[in-house]
Amino acid sequence: MQTISAETSFSVSEKGLICNDCHAPVALVLDKLFPAVSQDAPQTPRFFRHVTENAACGYSIRNPPKTASLAPVASVASKPPNALWLQKWTRLNLASSTAWVLRDTSVKTVAIDDDMTQIFDATHVNIYEYTGFLYKQKRLYFCIDEYSDKTPTGRTLWHTSDGQLLDSCCYDSNVVVLCDGIELSVRFLTPLDKKTTAQLDSRFGKTCWPPSLGSELRLLQVLHPLQVLSVDGRMFIDYVHREAFEVMPTRPLTVYNGPPGSGKTSALKQAIRIWKNKKILVVVFNKSNQVALQAELKGEKGCTVRTLDALIASVTKCRFEPTYEQGDDDEEQVETQENEMESEDPSKMYDDMQDVMEDVNEDLEDGEDSLLDFDANFSDASFSKSCYENWHHSEHMKYGGGGGAASLMQARLTHPKANVSICKFHGRLSLRHDSDKATPWTGCHSTFPLKRIIDSQSSFAARRYIADRDKKLADVLAKYDIIALDEYQDAMSALEVRLIMQSDTPVVFLGDSNQSVNNFMHQINDSSCDKRSPCKFPVEMPHAAMSKQIEWYSTYRLDPLTVAFIQDVTGIRMVSKRTDTSVVRWGVKITEPNTLVMARTNHSVLKIAMEYKNANIRVMGGVRIASILKAASVSAGQNAMAKTASKLKQNGQLGSMLKFLTEQDISIKELKDCPTFCVSTIHMLKGFETSNTAVHADVFEAAAKETQSNTMDRTDRSVLFVAISRHKQSLTILIDIPEPVEQTTGPAKVQDV
16 A cells, blocks of 8 residues: 655556545546546646545545436447347347347447346357356356446346347446456356246247357356456355355365355355255364354254364374263263264264363473373474484484474375475484484385384374375264365365365365465474475475365455455455445554454564553463563574563563563453453464454565565465454554655656556
8 A cells, every 4th residue: 555646646556546534446637637647748736536436535526527327328349240140130020119129239329228128149259157056046157248238227138159048147247257267258147037938939939039040159168166356246156156055065075265254154054054954064173163163053953063183083093091071071961962963973072082182281381291192282302202212302403303303294294295305414313313323214104203103193193194094084974964174274285185085975165265374384494404405395286176166255244445455455356245334544553442453473462562561451372472582581592582582681671571471361262252452463363353453564564575575375465364354343554654755856756556
């Protein structure tokens, strides 16, 4: 976004210029020319005006448009007239009727009224059937639209190249779609209803219409989902795609992609009600999502919500034996009664066991062995201690390949089919002690140390690998009629997709790929690698069906201004179903009450907490950040956290800051129950929304850097999208925009961005 002076501009940027008052798009005006001017134009006064007139805006609007005619007028694109088509239809005695109009280049403009029926010539362009999708239970077609008429009145019929006469079902003009990689301006059509068919039979005779031209083009099948590139048509396709979600799935994998606030959970609940007498498994990736969905789907017979790791734990060897009481509580008993069809599923008893295991490991002190012999927090230290008993820990980390080894093990288990390259330093991981003469480790799963991790099944990644290798989930998943994966963007590897697709049960993915913020987990720690030839751990290619997403566009949470702002900043296409508006502002101060401040890094969270310490700001993950700050204060590092810790220590403020962070710690549940002034990293706010938010500048800086690097990774851009889509009422961008500098001498500047 830019603040510029009209007097220093010659051309209009396609995006980024908005009104300072209402934030609506504006365009540059010179004298009476609109919307742009030439660089060679005389130096006359320039000003900005709204692209679409906004009477509610506080700024005056100059050069208002001329008053439009009350009757809609439709224009015809310039194309060669189809003399044969006109002749054939004219013979059906249409010339004497004013209620029927043939739309061809011979008719330049037409005044439309409610009683008029237009017949468009589309016999020379391709006709497509949108296979697998219906509109109000009727087959859906589209053809190339050379007319671009927006005709909400009357009736519009299209004579298509396959010899049919079809009815318009979307009256938006200039609908541009991406069809198999090609941009097309199209008109959506459906078969005629019985009433219209009867009228045509009465008017022309049952065998006379539509007239045959003798050279019909073949009907083309569109097998892949469409994407709508224009604003027009988004609401229509959104309706079509949402209708498809409620149809009982039959394909092996169907992927639905919906924006923030699109009502994905509500759509899932509605579909479950429609899929009567079906056993449905909803798979999630963490316990908090499971608890939330269980509450949302409470009372839905035959529907079960499970975490992926709970499913895996039900079919893999466990290193602990929890008691019956540990796996049972009042909530589980209630759920058992409500999901009677699920009583035989062995994964059911593992959900609470998984909770117990995670709670115990969270309560352990650093360096303390897990009471359950399960490494829930797999790290360099735990890996080195468990697999290299005969090698001193610090020596192994320094000389035996232990430094950064945990991330290599995780990556190898998560992407087992990828071709890897191991550096000389990490090749020493095959050595069990400092005098071992074993051959270097090559990344093989069947050799030490990876084989030991797999055989012990002592990490989540190891269990997932075994379940994928041995197809252990096939029998469990086969007990269900439908499998739905909620928040599919949290599926971080092709392995996880394979796990969920081990049976022949149809699978439906529901989520938002633009909110995929966990790609950093694919990265390896190569700081200890041999610098001349570091390790290379590529990721596996995603499942082919993941690229064929069925797009939803409408959002109930975000208002039109926010939707326009998000598209301007990120290019992500949405449409708002809200009628009210929110506020988007820029500034370095936070003015709205109970604002949730979001940052990308822990250091930015710390700086915001320091700035608003006197305002008693709450800190999500405050205890954790305090521990990071304390560790940084005794390290020799030169990163931002270490420098801040050193400065606080010199000023005698380190102790008070550690105490403040600890005392002001707040959980996401507390923030949901009682909104307050708070700061957090974005990664801790998955799926969270609140009234007022603010976004730190580091989020925008990281997204800009990622864009400029031309990398395929979109993590930082996804983080930005998540950050600017969490609010309901106000969004504050914590970036100071300088005042525009007026140029009094020299040539005027040319705006080129």
